[in-house]
Amino acid sequence: MNKKIQKIISKKNRGKIVCLTAYSKSIAKILDKYCDIVLVGDSMANVLYGLTNTHKISLTNIIQHSKSVKLGIKKSLMVVDMPKGTYRNKKKAKKNARLLKKITGCDAVKIESNKKNFHIISELVKSNIPVMGHIGYTPQFNKKFRIEGSSNSETKKLLKEAIEIQKAGAFSIVLECIASSASKLITEKVKIPTIGIGSSSYCDGQILVTDDMLGLSGFYPKFVKKYAQLNRVIEKAIKKYTKEVKLNKFPTNKNFF
Numbered sequence: 001m002n003k004k005i006q007k008i009i010s011k012k013n014r015g016k017i018v019c020l021t022a023y024s025k026s027i028a029k030i031l032d033k034y035c036d037i038v039l040v041g042d043s044m045a046n047v048l049y050g051l052t053n054t055h056k057i058s059l060t061n062i063i064q065h066s067k068s069v070k071l072g073i074k075k076s077l078m079v080v081d082m083p084k085g086t087y088r089n090k091k092k093a094k095k096n097a098r099l100l101k102k103i104t105g106c107d108a109v110k111i112e113s114n115k116k117n118f119h120i121i122s123e124l125v126k127s128n129i130p131v132m133g134h135i136g137y138t139p140q141f142n143k144k145f146r147i148e149g150s151s152n153s154e155t156k157k158l159l160k161e162a163i164e165i166q167k168a169g170a171f172s173i174v175l176e177c178i179a180s181s182a183s184k185l186i187t188e189k190v191k192i193p194t195i196g197i198g199s200s201s202y203c204d205g206q207i208l209v210t211d212d213m214l215g216l217s218g219f220y221p222k223f224v225k226k227y228a229q230l231n232r233v234i235e236k237a238i239k240k241y242t243k244e245v246k247l248n249k250f251p252t253n254k255n256f257f
């Protein structure tokens with residue numbers, strides 16, 4: 001097994017796993033210093049391409065951004081989201097995951113659970129492609145956003161799903177917007193690390209969309225903490241530049257030849 005993957009698994013019950021998303025080299029280079037996992041998420045559909053969901057992002061889009069991200073990564077584990085439709089059956093999943101790994105040099109792929117695609121995970125794992133699972137709110141398969149695992153019956157179903165994903169050979173699972181009691185139970189019961197987004201501090205690690213936590217995306221649900229307001233910082237700089245160009249204060253002798 002890939003050493004970076006082993007390292008992630010070994011962090012279960014031994015400190016928290018830090019994960020964030022990146023779509024480009026410049027951001028990946030900064031994340032790489034601090035994160036255990038950098039995810040090239042299909043959330044780029046909403047964040048970068050202004051789409052209302054993640055369904056239309058293509059393998060070509062993901063490959064282009066992943067190639068850029070790879071240039072910024074030295075030590076962290078690089079995981080790439082497989083877009084909707086690219087892992088519909090075993091043959092397609094294997095072909096596309098192999099292509100992703102070969103062209104982008106990523107370490108692993110992430111696939112969202114539709115509650116029955118566990119055989120896809122085992123097929124990829126058998127082919128030496130490490131897989132991260134994803135349960136709870138899965139934007140590729142859920143039409144409406146809702147918190148899952150608020151009742152006993154839902155909690156049982158989610159736990160069963162997580163165990164199936166573990167059995168299929170995934171090395172970790174994203175728990176997206178799962179009630180805290182259910183996330184706690186799942187994290188206690190499975191041997192592989194759980195990575196939470198909107199799913200409480202009981203998870204083994206946390207992930208956020210970087211553009212959200214930097215205040216750049218304009219999308220701030222309850223589970224997003226804004227660690228910066230880069231929109232303001234950028235606007236201030238652009239405003240100053242605009243003013244200086246108009247007043248002929250930029251460029252000065254220092255900036256030309």
Ligand code: KIV
Pocket residue numbers: 021039040041042043044081174197207208209
């Ligand atoms: O696409 C993405 O960024 C994700 C994370 C939110 C987990 O799947």
